[in-house]
Amino acid sequence: MTKFVYSFDEGNKDMKNLLGGKGANLAEMTEIGLPVPQGFTVTTEACNQYYENHETISEEITIQIFEKLEKLENMSGKKIGDPKNPLLVSVRSGARASMPGMMDTVLNLGLNDQVVEGMIALTNNKRFAYDSYRRFIMMFADVVKGYDKSKFERLLDQIKEEKCVKFDTELTGEDMQEITNRFKEVYRQISNEEFPQDPKEQLIEAIQAVFRSWNNERANVYRKMHNIPYSWGTAVNVQEMVYGNKGENSGTGVAFTRNPATGENKLYGEYLMNAQGEDVVAGVRTPQPISTLKDVMPEIYEQFKQIAKKLEVHYRDMQDMEFTIEDGKLYMLQTRNGKRTAAAALKIAVDLVNSNMISKEEAILKVEPESLDQLLHPNFNQEKLNKDDIIATGLAASPGAGAGKIYFTAEDVSTAKRNGEKCILVRLETSPEDIKGMQDAEAIVTVRGGMTSHAAVVARGMGRCCVCGCDDLVIDEDQKTIKTKTGIMLKEGDYISVDGTTGNVYNGNMETVEPEISGDFETFMNWADEVRNLEVRANADTPTDALHAKKFGAEGIGLCRTEHMFFEENRIFAVRQMITAKTDEQRKMALDKILPMQRSDFAELFRTMDSMPVIIRYLDPPLHEFLPKTDEELKELSASLQMSFEELKDRVEELKEFNPMMGHRGCRLAVTYPEIARMQTRAVIEAAIQVSKENISVKPEIMIPLIGDLRELKYVKELVNEEARKVIDEQNYSIEYQVGTMIEVPRATVIADEIAKEAEFFSFGTNDLTQMTYGFSRDDASKFLNDYYQKKIFENDPFERIDQIGVGALMKLAIEKARTVRPDIELGICGEHGGESSSIEFCHNIGLKYVSCSPFRVPTARLAAAQASIKANQSK
């Protein structure tokens, strides 16, 4: 028989998966002798069973609950429903990972018409007894039955008006009794039933309600945001009530062992005397800083400080605690590892190591890699933001903050920027030709597109704040206006403020603050670097990007997307000449113009990276991405190309594709236009020779994209080698280089042994590999993936975290096959996943040599790589 219910004295902190965080920690605190009101935990497995049973609790579980209830009665000497000595309990959720405020709670359970009278007799406090009862009725109606809470609230207001009082505290015991009776009446009207008087029935219903709240809207959203699997379920904690509102000798509070914002090693928190937890939240009275408790109840304060210290040492981490003082006695209601800012996390980690409380390895595991991002971008002062100014909320695609004037085209942004304005680029979606404008903008907002849309990827790459998929906004690009959901109409030049960390867009011009980076950051990252095995490289397309990347600790360039060098104003024209060329001759003339530009870019890149590896990917996107879209722009271009508009239009038409993602791109371009690959080879090798003559060691790695067949690679590699040999002969200067390939087409994984015969290195392009393995276009999938999340088919965006069982299996297959042919083949990843911590752990485990990610994710990757090494060692 499965054990579905555990008394607090039967568990411990390592049973989080089964008991949830709250339950495991209540058990642990019980075990180490702290004052904890006793109770029991219904397990997460019971929750899952509840859902499998079409949302009912089985008899087996019910029996176990009542057994533990009886044990609790025996321990407390009280009895549920016994007016003479009644046991009252709280019923609280508690999942494996903490989800503050997302699920439901019922307090004061066990009250009924008899018990309330018994309580009066026991406490001699009618007001307290009926106040508890009316609160319970409302909570039960709201949480358990799902009735409209406002009916009760309105009634309460009405009675206060009748009684001519302003605050609940002014109501008398009689008033409370009247309120209780009228609440029961409302309950009867809504439900056509009496308020349930059987405490056991109340209990089972409340437990079910908590289970149900696991699946409410806000819990689903929270889980998705924090990657918490639905399958974990929540536990339910049933605990004897203690009361902080019994008088001036009672109180309640929350506290952290250290400051969660700064990490300062000082008790931090607040409390209220004569109050229950909900009063603190309600904000009717202002809570006091925890330090002042010293003056009010010095012994209790001292006891609490001792407990806090003990808990921190015991849990080897900063704790977030809840407590209640009932009639001068302290009770601990909760402890957990406290949430903290990235800055605080670093300081705490470093401090704990310095005070010899934890090892460096433990410290490294305590900081969430993704949180480091906060330290790298300016932010709004969250406290000064006003919710009412939010005009739209989209995907927090690239963190940071930016405020400025709205512009609707990349060109307008660039022009305005030249005039000294701060600008926000607002577009339906961005395309590669918007790059310059994106760079010039303070922030980018798009209406369409997901976390891996063009805007998101490029913005993260350049560390530019970006909010994507704001489908609340209606853009009129012709009129240059946006209309918000609430009907606000904004026009070009109006100010908005964009928070890429939360996904919120605000009306108006908010101020940004530069983040403070303490010296702990460097110390901590050095520890991480000591233990990690994975190299961390960056995806960087320009010398500026490369400089950024190096600053953040990148050890090379894992992906230089050469096409990004094509979009600058003075270059795009030559590129367009190349694309519209009618003969090989014309095309070569255009390429001759591009050659010196690419060569000088590569040279600068090699110089910047100073002997570190640099992987250069050859032209990848379909050519139509380089041509303008509107007839107007095309007319302009046709004039400068000395081509008729119709001819140009025909060429554009000819280049159009039904599914460009699976079209004429990648190495397929090199097959059709070998002269492009030749030009790029010449640029790489000439640049390498040039820089090598400056006494910088350079060994460029040339990467051919989208390879799916051995003969494809052979053909392109032969081109590269021929041209490289030519350059080397011309200059009579020897230079080494490697030719490798992206592994991004599923077929390449299946025939990786074949491909490894020719490829000197592999780099997994998991963006495309994910697209093709799933058959999801990342530009379109956001439209239907919401339905997938809602229906629990997917819990994560596979473009954000590597799909380990599908895409990952193909990666493993490729590695296995490749190593049979070339055991020491250099393996890396350069998809967006290379900067996401769960994916990095996977990359470590399958034996990659490096991950490559956008410069701003390099610190995250370094830390995630370190954590992966530590975890792998621990599990050995």
Place this chain on the structure above:
Amino acid sequence: MTKFVYSFDEGNKDMKNLLGGKGANLAEMTEIGLPVPQGFTVTTEACNQYYENHETISEEITIQIFEKLEKLENMSGKKIGDPKNPLLVSVRSGARASMPGMMDTVLNLGLNDQVVEGMIALTNNKRFAYDSYRRFIMMFADVVKGYDKSKFERLLDQIKEEKCVKFDTELTGEDMQEITNRFKEVYRQISNEEFPQDPKEQLIEAIQAVFRSWNNERANVYRKMHNIPYSWGTAVNVQEMVYGNKGENSGTGVAFTRNPATGENKLYGEYLMNAQGEDVVAGVRTPQPISTLKDVMPEIYEQFKQIAKKLEVHYRDMQDMEFTIEDGKLYMLQTRNGKRTAAAALKIAVDLVNSNMISKEEAILKVEPESLDQLLHPNFNQEKLNKDDIIATGLAASPGAGAGKIYFTAEDVSTAKRNGEKCILVRLETSPEDIKGMQDAEAIVTVRGGMTSHAAVVARGMGRCCVCGCDDLVIDEDQKTIKTKTGIMLKEGDYISVDGTTGNVYNGNMETVEPEISGDFETFMNWADEVRNLEVRANADTPTDALHAKKFGAEGIGLCRTEHMFFEENRIFAVRQMITAKTDEQRKMALDKILPMQRSDFAELFRTMDSMPVIIRYLDPPLHEFLPKTDEELKELSASLQMSFEELKDRVEELKEFNPMMGHRGCRLAVTYPEIARMQTRAVIEAAIQVSKENISVKPEIMIPLIGDLRELKYVKELVNEEARKVIDEQNYSIEYQVGTMIEVPRATVIADEIAKEAEFFSFGTNDLTQMTYGFSRDDASKFLNDYYQKKIFENDPFERIDQIGVGALMKLAIEKARTVRPDIELGICGEHGGESSSIEFCHNIGLKYVSCSPFRVPTARLAAAQASIKANQSK
């Protein structure tokens, strides 16, 4: 040391791979004692080495050639270059598969200024000697050196004019000598060198020329057409010359042992006395039917008849032979299995079995499965077609012939058809809404798209003649005109004739002929059915298709694409209502209209297939495919939908996708709009119950497309089961059904064990699987695949023949994994590959239960399946 050169007496007919077909058969004829001029064969391996060595013959091979040449000299008693007794040879290509006329030949090699004089002395025939020499010079210049042949031809014409003669035969020995000298002069002018006098140099150069011709344009085209791998290479046969032009006692001819057009068991062929092979081809004199040789040279005729008989028995197949008579002596120059029409192939196969010459299994292997297609479609009378009428040539996408008036829209075709006209639908490309017009047309011509474009797939499915990718044509859909490459302008209503078997489009109205199907067809197919293991089902979307399929021997429906039921005029409106619905309610109302139509279609399908399995695939294409494209049509639709044009336009915009192939389609539609899957389930189950009550046993198989994740399938399957249970309960009638899935997304192959937990059957959708495994959009790939063919990166269209090493490996992986979970899972294929013979063999070998293909490919599939069984048994 590798042996690169074989004398004819060292080989045999089983060495085709090494010696080529011609070489192997010359060796075989030598072995069985037939009169064959002796010689030797340079192997296909030598050819491959030639290409690997950057088109040079290695010294090793040269040495071996000269060794065999010496042996030949010894056997013949002649010596190359010896004026007293010169050996002259022919140098001919001979690949593993015969490629008639595709490669080069050099005759009379060994002649030079001395040898020609020696020949005169020997033969006392100056005209013959110089005629041979001047032919050799021209051939050598043309074939070996690649000089412009017309320079020699013009010179010959000029000399004939000077001599006032009309035919070559009127030229004297002196004339020939003069021609020879002037040819040498021309040769000198072009090359700046003397005509090479060293016969050994001539020989090596000629052999290299033949190797080179393996890679000429027409050979490449031919290979691609006949799926002959480039890697096979060609052998070269060097053979002592015999002369059919030595006088009236000499002659040359070609003959088949049976009639290759009809299969009639009677010697069939033609010959010319006093002539060389090239004269027969040149058409200067009209060759005589072979039967008349009986009167001219009765003994030779008798000898030839005996040899023909002997060869047929020896090779166990109809033979295609070349012979020469020199001075009354018969020489065999070639024998090979003769090419034949499908009708002839069937008759010959059946006759050979009936005369106990071969077994049924051998007979089955003799007929090319794809050729059966010829028997199922009307065709033009090829002899009456005039090349000059060809206005365009595209891809022979769906065989058959059709002539009629040009129309540019599907609606116009349908209207004209109702008026009794025969129509040809000409479009840039077709889309699903053109289905009705495609059905109504005699033939379909598209400018864009490849062998698996929409037009091609659908046309083959309905057995409609179709030529795709005619990019010679410029369509103006507004003006309703087409312009051909040569400037001919055709307008709506003009006649064209479309040959889907050759890909030619003709100007004008050609007559079509119904093919004759002899009773051998049935006999033969019955033999095939006896030995095959694979079931053959059909892809059929309507009761009409199903009827066709059954007639051709389909044993069930492997794929019913339900969306094809949506396009009929009276249905598409309800479908559009569904798509544009703003609420679930509106959508359900529209679905309620569609339900009875689908139900009656399914019922009719079940009745037609009468207890055979029927697999029904749920809605697959992205919804935007169902909406009209032009503003005009949208305006019309918006009016009837009682929706504003802007609203409708917005909806169309909303549905647009960047990569629709990887977008919102397949099971993703069922996730977003469960009510569609519910409606389809209701239609299937209600129809099944209805037909089942008519005492026809029905067990529908419901197939969910595009599954990539277990939870996706679980979600949709649950929907299906719920709705099915509802119907079964409502009607209180029990019906069995299965729920399975397409395997068409690479991820599904990787997690096939997971998916098999829920899927009761798998059907490999190799069209999409190929697209996603390669990352090729089949609608776009034709643009760049030509470069792939040209550069020998690809030799086959992976959409036509299964890519066994990539896509096939994923299929095998899926099967292996699925069987661990569900050992008896039903496995089939329903992609276009299911009708292609090499793919069918692969399907047999990996253990599928059935293949499913378009109705007109069912006979091909039955035969291919039989051949696969026989081959697999043979290799056991």
